[in-house]
Amino acid sequence: MPVTAVQSQDPTATTSLAAVRPAVTPERLLADLVPPRHFAEARFASYRANPEHPSQAATLDRLQEVAAEIAAPAPSGLRALLGRRRTPPAVYMDGGFGVGKTHLLTSLAHAVTEACGPGTAAYGTFVEYTNLVGALGFLPTVEALSAKSLVCIDEFELDDPGDTVLMSRLLRELADRGVALAATSNTLPDALGEGRFAAEDFLREIQALADRFEVLRVDGEDYRHRAVVTDAAPLAADAVRAAVADRPGAVLDDFADLLAHLATVHPSRYGALLDGVELVGLTGVRPVTRQEVALRVVVLVDRLYDRDVPVLLSGVDGTTHRQLFSDEMLRGGYRKKYYRALSRLGALAEEGRRLADPA
Incomplete structure (x- = not known):
């Protein structure tokens, strides 16, 4: 209730x-792993890329390709018998605050859900996933999320070493089980002018998964401001x-x-x-x-x-x-x-x- x-x-x-x-309840924590109400109507078609920042349109195009990759049928016939499994996509969006990364991430979740069926995409913030592990335990969380086609992590955080290691391990387990991954993080406003983004920190912290993630840089200004x-x-x-x-x-x-x-x-x-x-x-x-x-x-x-x-x-x-x-x-x-x-x-x-x- x-x-x-x-x-x-x-x-x-x-x-x-x-x-x-x-x-x-733990069941509610799992059920709540869907795009929030604020982004219930977010779709790729409703994202308005700023022509002054070409990286926005480039990221939009790439995520549409990722959605199609996830929705594509699994290998069959001889290829399946030979054990050639398709490597699931893993993308990381990096940019400042309010440049539309969450709109794009929720659009990806919606696209996969619409193509693959209800319950096939999980969406939550970094904190919601660490809370889920705390409520369910690590292995039950892996089992629950490995049934998904896509797991989205909004606001990936690097300020707590223990939580970062936990999330890195969780992502590695999911990727090994064929789950596609998508994540976002924020770069500080005072670092944007210096051309510094958070991707280097992210890739360093996820270590073994770093070579699997494709970094998508999203430039722009905070639309809320x-x-x-x-x-x-x-x-x-x-x-x-x-x-x-x-x-x-x-x-x-x-x-x-x-x-x-x-x-x-x-x-x-x-x-x-x-x-x-x-x-x-x-x-x-x-x-x-x-x-x-x-x-x-x-x-x-x-x-x-x-x-x-x-x-x-x-x-x-x-x-x-x-x-x-x-x-x-x-x-x-x-x-x-x-x-x-x-x-x-x-x-x-x-x-x-x-x-x-x-x-």
Whole structure:
């Protein structure tokens, strides 16, 4: 059964994420490995390559070829008897934030599903796969995913050595069993101008699989920053409360209370925390000072973005979402996560602002 928000005794009262105690089964973790709602309609045909960055169109063309390779019939006859198995494709998309890599990755997942049938493509973030291994165990995870034609890993992360080794081993097992692989990762904005991308780090960390992966570089600017005002002033607390009042699926939380609650919920359950939620209002937003708390915020923002849940933000002393993470955090080992979260939160906050003030 899906987990839904816990309502208060007063049916007219606004619900709160801090009141939700989600419980998630391993079966649900597997069932949730599909493209998120935000990209439910993403297809190759709807991707708009920027002509100023030819690598976007080149990546689009190559992924369409990969989809066709995966959907092609398996070898038969003499070739099959001789044991000549087709090597499954493995592609890695590298680029900055908001250049359309996730749109392309989900388009690939949709194309394979439409060609090979429901359940043939698994799609999840790096964190969702590591959570799956934690819930099922390594070998059961391999068995479950080896039944897929394609496994997509969005936001491949290199900041935790243990998780990186675990994921590298998982990918190797899947590739050896004939599963096609596709992954994305982000390059930091301050490295783009230097021509430095993350592919070298990725290939080094996956070691034995490096020669199997084809690197596809995706250049471009962050479309979320082109399309929205990401530095708008925060809303007044009263405006946030008014916007969520009596709105179906809306929740209202004090930021400090929500952060305290997140510490009691495993990140693998943050998606279930948002079941039935259509709008999140947050008051008392202030800079996060502790790393472990900031990382929980990143996971929550990712799940909000996956589900297209707008956010209304009211900051203390004029705090904007841009000030959520300290300069030290943005220079540290988890900076890719934080930059991605800021990019996504800015888009969600602007959508929330439009809901609060449609005029």
